[in-house]
Amino acid sequence: MKRFSLFVAVLLAAACQSEAPDLQLNDLGYFERQGVNVLVFSNPFSGGFNDEKNSGIEIIHHGVRTVQGGAVRLNVTPEQWDLVPTMTSRVVDTLAQTIEVGMRFNWYDFDSRVVVEPKGKAVEISVWLDKPVPEVLAGEAGFNLEFLPSQYWNKAYLVDGKPNRFPRYAVSDTKVRPNAEKVRQFKGYRTYDDRGTGEFIEPLPLSEGHEFLLAPDDPERMVKVTSGSEIRLYDGRMLAQNGWYVLRTVLPAGQTGKVVSWTVEPNAVPGWIREPNVGFSQMGYVPDQPKVAVIELDKKDKVQAKASVWKVEADGSEREAFSGPVKVWGDFFKYNYAKFDFTKLSEPGVYFLKYGDVRTGNFIIDPSVYDKITVATSDVWIPVHMNHMAVHEAYRLWHGEPFKEGYLQAPPSTDHFDLHGQGPTTDTRFKALELIPGLNVGGYFDAGDFDIETGSNISVVMNLITLWERFRSERDETFVSEEQRYVELHRPDGVPDILQYIEHGVLNLVAQAEQIGHMAQTLSNSVLDNYHHLGDAAGITDGLHYDPRLKPYQKSADGKSSGTPDDMWAFTSRNPGLDLQAATMFAAASRVLADRNPGLAQRALKQSIRLDEEATKLMAADTTGRFRRRNQGNSFSTALQLYVSTKDPKYLEQFTAGVWPALERMPMGAIGAALDAIPYLDDDYKEKLRPYVEKYRDYILSLEEQNPYGVPIGLGNWAGGGQVTGFGTTVCNAHRHFPDIVGKEHIYKAPAWLFGCHPYHNYSWVAAVGAARPKQVFYGNNRADFSFIPGNMAPGLLFRQPDHFENYDDWPFLWGQNEGTIAGNTGYLIFGETFRNTLLE
Numbered sequence: 001m002k003r004f005s006l007f008v009a010v011l012l013a014a015a016c017q018s019e020a021p022d023l024q025l026n027d028l029g030y031f032e033r034q035g036v037n038v039l040v041f042s043n044p045f046s047g048g049f050n051d052e053k054n055s056g057i058e059i060i061h062h063g064v065r066t067v068q069g070g071a072v073r074l075n076v077t078p079e080q081w082d083l084v085p086t087m088t089s090r091v092v093d094t095l096a097q098t099i100e101v102g103m104r105f106n107w108y109d110f111d112s113r114v115v116v117e118p119k120g121k122a123v124e125i126s127v128w129l130d131k132p133v134p135e136v137l138a139g140e141a142g143f144n145l146e147f148l149p150s151q152y153w154n155k156a157y158l159v160d161g162k163p164n165r166f167p168r169y170a171v172s173d174t175k176v177r178p179n180a181e182k183v184r185q186f187k188g189y190r191t192y193d194d195r196g197t198g199e200f201i202e203p204l205p206l207s208e209g210h211e212f213l214l215a216p217d218d219p220e221r222m223v224k225v226t227s228g229s230e231i232r233l234y235d236g237r238m239l240a241q242n243g244w245y246v247l248r249t250v251l252p253a254g255q256t257g258k259v260v261s262w263t264v265e266p267n268a269v270p271g272w273i274r275e276p277n278v279g280f281s282q283m284g285y286v287p288d289q290p291k292v293a294v295i296e297l298d299k300k301d302k303v304q305a306k307a308s309v310w311k312v313e314a315d316g317s318e319r320e321a322f323s324g325p326v327k328v329w330g331d332f333f334k335y336n337y338a339k340f341d342f343t344k345l346s347e348p349g350v351y352f353l354k355y356g357d358v359r360t361g362n363f364i365i366d367p368s369v370y371d372k373i374t375v376a377t378s379d380v381w382i383p384v385h386m387n388h389m390a391v392h393e394a395y396r397l398w399h400g401e402p403f404k405e406g407y408l409q410a411p412p413s414t415d416h417f418d419l420h421g422q423g424p425t426t427d428t429r430f431k432a433l434e435l436i437p438g439l440n441v442g443g444y445f446d447a448g449d450f451d452i453e454t455g456s457n458i459s460v461v462m463n464l465i466t467l468w469e470r471f472r473s474e475r476d477e478t479f480v481s482e483e484q485r486y487v488e489l490h491r492p493d494g495v496p497d498i499l500q501y502i503e504h505g506v507l508n509l510v511a512q513a514e515q516i517g518h519m520a521q522t523l524s525n526s527v528l529d530n531y532h533h534l535g536d537a538a539g540i541t542d543g544l545h546y547d548p549r550l551k552p553y554q555k556s557a558d559g560k561s562s563g564t565p566d567d568m569w570a571f572t573s574r575n576p577g578l579d580l581q582a583a584t585m586f587a588a589a590s591r592v593l594a595d596r597n598p599g600l601a602q603r604a605l606k607q608s609i610r611l612d613e614e615a616t617k618l619m620a621a622d623t624t625g626r627f628r629r630r631n632q633g634n635s636f637s638t639a640l641q642l643y644v645s646t647k648d649p650k651y652l653e654q655f656t657a658g659v660w661p662a663l664e665r666m667p668m669g670a671i672g673a674a675l676d677a678i679p680y681l682d683d684d685y686k687e688k689l690r691p692y693v694e695k696y697r698d699y700i701l702s703l704e705e706q707n708p709y710g711v712p713i714g715l716g717n718w719a720g721g722g723q724v725t726g727f728g729t730t731v732c733n734a735h736r737h738f739p740d741i742v743g744k745e746h747i748y749k750a751p752a753w754l755f756g757c758h759p760y761h762n763y764s765w766v767a768a769v770g771a772a773r774p775k776q777v778f779y780g781n782n783r784a785d786f787s788f789i790p791g792n793m794a795p796g797l798l799f800r801q802p803d804h805f806e807n808y809d810d811w812p813f814l815w816g817q818n819e820g821t822i823a824g825n826t827g828y829l830i831f832g833e834t835f836r837n838t839l840l841e
Ligand SMILES: [Ca+2]
Pocket: 418, 446, 447, 449, 450, 451, 453
C-alpha cells in the first residue's frame, strides 16, 4: 500500500512537472511562468541616490521581489554610493526570445553587455565584452546577483552539494586593502571612515563553488545557480546594514566575447496561486460609514461568490454576523480585484472577515475608532525628530543632543551627495569652513537622515501653524525645555505641544535668517561616512570643533576641538524663492507665537519683512529668469497667508489675481488651496468656486474607474502616501464647504487606504496605528533594528516597472516605500485632524 501511494505520487509529480510551462518572454518585456518573473533592466540603475536595490536583473518569486541587482558591478558587495552602470541600450528580441542590455561605467570607459535567454525553466545569463576589462578593474569587475536577506536568512543552501545555512546576522570574515586600490565611489566621496589606517574593508566570501542551490528547504524561495566559472557568495550586510546576499563571478582579465555564463533556475511551486490579499481598515469603521473590503487576487484565482463578517462575542465565541456577494471589479496591473460591501453591518463590536480560506485579523466597529489616529505622530514621531535636543521616553533615550559643535560654512563649489550643492560663492560674510554661530538650535531631522532641510522645515512650521489655527489642539503630552535642551515624552508641562513644536522649528529658521542673512538650503553632513549614520544622532559628529591644525582623531589639550573633519556644513547659496517661503512662514509664526514667546515672534516678523523686501528685489533684478520660473507655483497661496497675517488688501488682490488662472491651468492641483481660502473671503468667492468643486467631484469619481481603491495611486520612485493624505484633506474640505456636491461617502477612501485597504498586504501604513496589524518595519533612523518610530506614515505602495507594486514589511531599507519625512508626517497630522473634525460635523 505504502509503495503504491509513493508510486502514484511520483507519477503525479512527473505529470505536473511536464505540464508546467517553461519561462517565456511576455508582452510586458519580461520572462514569466506561474510563480516566477525574471525582469531584465525593466528598472535601470538611476544614479540619483545610486544603488537603491531596485534595479538590474530582478526576480519576483511567488509574488515577492527577492532578487535584484543583476549586473556587472565593481565591488564584491556594492553599497548605495558605489558606482552603478548606465544602461546604454536594451533590446527585447521577441523572435529570439532574448533581452540584451548594454552597460557602461563612464568613469572607467568600461562597456559590457548582458544577454538573458530562457532555457526551459531556467534563464541563461551571459556577460559579453567587446574589449577586455580595463586593467585597473581586473579582479574588481564581476557579474553580481543579489538576494533579499530577510527572505533567505536561517534557510539552508548547498554549494556543490555541501550544506550550509544563510547567517541571520552579518558575521562573516573580512580583509582590509589599501585605499589606493578602492574603486571610485559616488562623486569621489567615501562611504567609510578608515580611522587613519589608510585601508578599506572588503568582505570575504561565505562560500565558493560552481553550483549553488539556495533554500532547498523553502520551495517558494529555492533557486539553483550554476556556472562553469567559480561563483562566490558574500554577505553585503558586512559593510552596510542595507546590503543583500551577493552571488558573484569575477570577470576574467584579458578576455573578450562571452566571458561569464550562469544558468539561473528559480523553482516554481506546481499550481501555485497567490493567496488573496483582503484589504480592510485596520482602524475599523464608524457605524454609519461605507464598509468595503477590496480583495486582491491572482489572475488565475477563481473569485468566490460570497464573503462574510464574523463577530467575536464577549465570551470569546465567534458567529457569522453578515454574509454578502463578492463583486468583480476587474484587472489593475498584475492582479484581479473584487469588492465585498458590508456597509449594512453597523452594530459596535469586534469583527473579522472570511473570504475563502482567508481569515483576517480583527477590527472594531464603533463611533470612537478614529479618535486617536494622530496621537502617535504628535506625541512620539514629531518630538523624536527634534534636533539639538536630548529626547527621553520613560526609561529610554531616543537620542542625545546632536551637533554641539555647530555648523561650518560649506566651501564654494561643493557638489553634495544629498541633492544639494554649494554654488561658486558662499553668498555670506563667512569664509569656507568658518563657524557660523548660533545655528545649533531648534529644527527637525529631515526624515530617515539627520539634516535640516530648510524647505521641509518651513513646510513643517506652516503645517503646524495650520493645525493650530484650524483645530486649536491644546494637547499637552510633551515636556519641551529649550533651555535644558531636553524633551520628555508623555510628561505634560502646561504648554500645548503644537505651540512648542512651532517654536522649535522657528528657532532654527530664524537663526538661519539672522546669522546667514538669508535661508540656507540645508544644514547637512560634510562627509558621506556619517550621512548614512544609524542610531543615536548625538554620535554623528564628535561634538568638538574641527581644527585642521590637529591630526584627524586628535583632541586639543583643552578638550574643545579635534582634528576630525566631521562638523556639519551649512549650504548657503541664496535662493530668493526659499526666502519668500520663509517670509510667509515667519509672518504666520509671528501671529501664532505672539503670546507664547513675544521675543521670538518679533524676531520672526522682522525677518519676514526683510526677507520679503530683499527677495522681491532680487527676483525683480534677476535677468536669467531662473528664480521666477522656479517659484511660480505657490504665489497665490503665499498671498493668502500674507493677507491672513497682515490683512493688507494688496495681498487679497494678489490672491484673486492668481487663484482663478491656477484653477484653470491645474484644477486638481489648485483646488485644495482655493478651498482653504473660503473662511477668509466673501460668499461671492465661494459661489464662483462651485464649478471647480464640481470638476473635482468628477475627478473623485474618475478615480473609482482608474483603480479599485478610488484614491490616487502614485507610480513614482517615491511611493504616493503624501498624495493620498493630500487627497484625503481636500476631499474632506470640499465636502465640508460643498456637501451637496461632494458627498460624505468619499471622505472614507483615504483613511481606508492608509489603514490597510490597499494592494500587496493589508497592514496599516502608519506605524503603531491600526488594530490587528500595523506595518512592523520602517525606514526611520532606527531601521538597523528592524523597527519603527510610532506615528510614522510610510510612503507605502512602491511601483516597479512594468507591473509590480510592493511594500516590504520584513525589510525596512527601501526609502521609496518605508521612509517617513517631517513634512509628510505633519501633512498626515493635517489630514487626520481634518478627517476627525469632518466626522464630528
Ligand atoms: Ca535629507
